[in-house]
Amino acid sequence: MKIPVIRDVLESNALGAKELEALFAQAEVLVVNLMSSPGAGKTTLLERTLRDLKAEFSMGVIEGDLQTSNDAKRIAGTGAEVVQINTQGGCHLNAAMIHNALGSFDLATLDILFIENVGNLVCPAEFRLGEDFRVTLLSLPEGDDKPEKYPPMFSGSQVMILNKADLLPYLDFDLKRAREGARALNKDLEVFTLSAGTGEGLGPWYTWLREAVFSKKGTAES
Amino acid sequence: MKIPVIRDVLESNALGAKELEALFAQAEVLVVNLMSSPGAGKTTLLERTLRDLKAEFSMGVIEGDLQTSNDAKRIAGTGAEVVQINTQGGCHLNAAMIHNALGSFDLATLDILFIENVGNLVCPAEFRLGEDFRVTLLSLPEGDDKPEKYPPMFSGSQVMILNKADLLPYLDFDLKRAREGARALNKDLEVFTLSAGTGEGLGPWYTWLREAVFSKKGTAES
Numbered sequence: 453m454k455i456p457v458i459r460d461v462l463e464s465n466a467l468g469a470k471e472l473e474a475l476f477a478q479a480e481v482l483v484v485n486l487m488s489s490p491g492a493g494k495t496t497l498l499e500r501t502l503r504d505l506k507a508e509f510s511m512g513v514i515e516g517d518l519q520t521s522n523d524a525k526r527i528a529g530t531g532a533e534v535v536q537i538n539t540q541g542g543c544h545l546n547a548a549m550i551h552n553a554l555g556s557f558d559l560a561t562l563d564i565l566f567i568e569n570v571g572n573l574v575c576p577a578e579f580r581l582g583e584d585f586r587v588t589l590l591s592l593p594e595g596d597d598k599p600e601k602y603p604p605m606f607s608g609s610q611v612m613i614l615n616k617a618d619l620l621p622y623l624d625f626d627l628k629r630a631r632e633g634a635r636a637l638n639k640d641l642e643v644f645t646l647s648a649g650t651g652e653g654l655g656p657w658y659t660w661l662r663e664a665v666f667s668k669k670g671t672a673e674s
Numbered sequence: 675m676k677i678p679v680i681r682d683v684l685e686s687n688a689l690g691a692k693e694l695e696a697l698f699a700q701a702e703v704l705v706v707n708l709m710s711s712p713g714a715g716k717t718t719l720l721e722r723t724l725r726d727l728k729a730e731f732s733m734g735v736i737e738g739d740l741q742t743s744n745d746a747k748r749i750a751g752t753g754a755e756v757v758q759i760n761t762q763g764g765c766h767l768n769a770a771m772i773h774n775a776l777g778s779f780d781l782a783t784l785d786i787l788f789i790e791n792v793g794n795l796v797c798p799a800e801f802r803l804g805e806d807f808r809v810t811l812l813s814l815p816e817g818d819d820k821p822e823k824y825p826p827m828f829s830g831s832q833v834m835i836l837n838k839a840d841l842l843p844y845l846d847f848d849l850k851r852a853r854e855g856a857r858a859l860n861k862d863l864e865v866f867t868l869s870a871g872t873g874e875g876l877g878p879w880y881t882w883l884r885e886a887v888f889s890k891k892g893t894a895e896s
Contacts, residue, residue, distance in 0.1 A: 489711045490795045490824060491816025518796065520823055541826060543765060543796035571823070573712045574740065574765035574794055593815035593838060594713025601742055601793070602712060604763060616815060622844055 465579050468547030472582025479559035482668045483567065484661075485581050487605060488589035489598075490571030493615040495523045497589065497648035498566055502530040505658060509563040509665060514553050516545040516570045523568065533557060544575035547582060563665050577604040584668060587611040590634075592625045599634035607637040611644065613657065618647040687801050690769030694804025701781035704890045705789065706883075707803050709827060710811035711820075712793030715837040717745045719811065719870035720788055724752040727880060731785040731887060736775050738767040738792045745790065755779060766797035769804060785887050799826040806890060809833040812856075814847045821855035829859040833866065835879065840869040 476483050486494045495515075502511055512533040515524040524536035535553045537545060545567065557565070567583065569576040588609040590598050593616060599606040606612060612634050614627065631643050642660060646653030698705050708716045717737075724733055734755040737746040746758035757775045759767060767789065779787070789805065791798040810831040812820050815838060821828040828834060834856050836849065853865050864882060868875030 489713065489793070489816075490820055491711065517823055519825055522819060522823065541796070541800075543794070570796065571711070572765070572794060572796055574763070574792065575797065578763075591815060593813060593841065594711075597744060598712055601739055601744065603741055619815065619841065619844060622841060 462578060465547050468551060469580035469582045472547055472550055475554070475559065476565070476582055476584070479562070480669050481559055481562045481565050482661075482665045483565045483581070483583040483585075484664075485567045485569060485576075485583035485586045486589065487569045487573075487576045487586060487609070488571060488591070488615075489573045489594055492571070492589040492591040492594065493648045494568050494571070494589055495526055497613065497615065498568060499526055499530055500648050500651060500654065501566075501658070501661070502527065502532045504654065505661070506531065508662070510561055511564045511566065512557045512562050514545075514550060514565065514567045516549070516568055518542070518570065539570055543570055543572045544579050545569050545581060546579050550581050564661070573598070573602045573605050577608050585610045585664060587613060589613045589615045590630065591616040592619050592623050596626045596630040597633065599630060599637060603637050606634045606641070609638070609641065611642045611660070614643065614645040615648055617645050617653060618650045684800060687769050690773060691802035691804045694769055694772055697776070697781065698787070698804055698806070701784065702891050703781050703784045704786045704883075704887045705803070705805040705807075706786065706886075707789045707791060707798075707805035707808045708811065709791045709795075709798045709808060709831070710793060710813070710837075711795045711816055714793070714811040714813040714816065715870045716790050716793070716811055717748055719835065719837065720790060721748055721752055722870050722873060722876065723788075723880070723883070724749065724754045726876065727883070728753065730884070732783055733786045733788065734779045734784050736767075736772060736787065736789045738771070738790055740764070740792065761792055765792055765794045766801050767791050767803060768801050772803050786883070795820070795824045795827050799830050807832045807886060809835060811835045811837045812852065813838040814841050814845050818848045818852040819855065821852060821859060825859050828856045828863070831860070831863065833864045833882070836865065836867040837870055839867050839875060840872045 488494050513527045515536045521536045524534045527534040535556045537549050586609040588605050634641050644657045710716050735749045737758045740761055743758045746756045749756040757778045759771050808831040810827050856863050866879045
C-alpha cells in the first residue's frame with residue numbers, strides 16, 4: 453500500500469518541477485538548489501556569495517526550514533530578496549512549495565534564484581524543484597566517507613562544495629577520499645574546496661556561477 | 675490523500691514499537707536510540723563506549739545506514755555483536771526493521787542494545803523503536819542554533835550529547851546557547867559535552883548509562 457502512494461507523491465512533484473523549469477527558462481533565471489546536512493554552511497555560503505556578487509547580479513533566495521526564520525533574517529541582512537518556507541516538520545522542499553513562494557519575486561528581474569533546502573542529506577535528493585543545478589555542501593567535520601554513505605545526494609548533484617576547509621588541520625579528513633568517493637558515483641561532479649566562513653577558496657565557485665548565469669541566458673536567447 | 679497514509683504509517687509503527695517495548699522489558703535490556711545529523715560522531719561514540727564498558731556490560735548494536743556496511747565493520751572491530759540495516763534510501767529506521775534485526779541477538783544475555791539510526795536530524799524523530807531512551811548528538815561544527823531549527827528531534831530526546839568539543843577553540847559555538855535552546859524545548863533534557871574522538875568528557879555519559887541499565891533491571895524485577 454505504501455509504494456504506490458510514494459510514487460504518486462514523486463510523480464506529482466515531477467510534474468510540478470517541469471512547470472517550474474518552464475517558468476525559469478522563460479525568465480532566464482538561473483536556479484540553484486543548495487542541499488546538505490544541517491549546519492554544513494549553506495546559509496553562510498549564501499550570505500557571502502550574495503554580498504560578493506551583489507554588484508554583478510540580481511539575486512533572490514528561498515529559504516527552507518522546519519521552523520524559525522533565522523536563516524531568512526541572515527539572508528535579508530545582505531539586502532537580497534528572500535522568502536522563508538517553514539515545512540512544519542517536513543524533511544525537504546517540494547515543487548508546490550516553490551511555486552507558492554514565487555509570487556514574492558519578480559522573476560524577470562532576477563539573474564539567480566538560490567533555493568536553500570532543508571538541512572538533510574537524504575530526503576531533498578528525491579524532489580526536483582525545477583532547478584538548473586543541484587549543489588551539495590559537505591562540511592569537513594562530517595567526515596570524508598559521506599558520499600559513499602549517502603549516495604543519492606551526491607550522484608544527483610552537479611557540484612559538491614567541501615566547506616569549512618579552514619578546519620582541515622584539526623580533523624582527520626582526506627580530501628582525496630571525499631572527492632574520489634563522490635566521483636565514483638558521479639564522474640562529472642565539479643568539486644570546490646573552500647571556507648564560506650573565512651572566505652578562502654571562493655573564487656572558483658564564483659567563476660562557476662558566472663558561467664552558469666551566462667550559459668542560461670545564452671540558451672534562452674538561442 | 676497524503677495525510678491519512680502518513681497517519682497509517684505512523685500508527686502501524688507505533689504498534690510495532692509497543693511490541694518491541696514489551697520484548698525489551700521482558701529481556702531487561704536497555705535500548706538506546708542514537709540519532710543525529712550525518713557525521714556528528716554516533717559511530718565513534720559507540721566504538722569508544724563499547725570498548726570502555728566491555729568489561730561491565732554485554733552490548734549489541736543495530737546499525738542503520740542508507741548503504742554500505744562501513745559503520746557495522748567499525749563496530750564489529752570492538753568485538754560487539756552488530757547487525758547492519760540498509761534502508762536503501764529510507765531516511766530513518768522503523769519498528770519493523772528493528773523486529774527483523776532482533777533474530778541475530780540473544781536478547782536475554784544483553785544488557786544494552788544500541789540502535790544507531792540513519793544520519794538525519796528530521797525523519798527519525800517520528801518513529802519510535804521501542805527504545806528506553808533517545809539520545810541526540812549535536813556536533814559543535816553544526817552550530818549552536820540547531821535545537822531551535824530542528825525542534826522535534828530535541829524535544830523528543832532525553833539526552834543531548836554535544837560532541838567534538840575538542841574543536842571548540844576553532845569554532846564560533848556558544849555552549850550555553852545550544853543548551854538553553856534545547857532546554858527551552860525540553861526542560862528535563864540531560865546534556866553531556868564531550869569528544870568521542872579524543873575521549874575527553876566521557877565519564878558522565880558512562881555514569882548515566884550505568885544508572886540507566888540498573889534502573890531498567892530494577893524496574894523489571896519489581
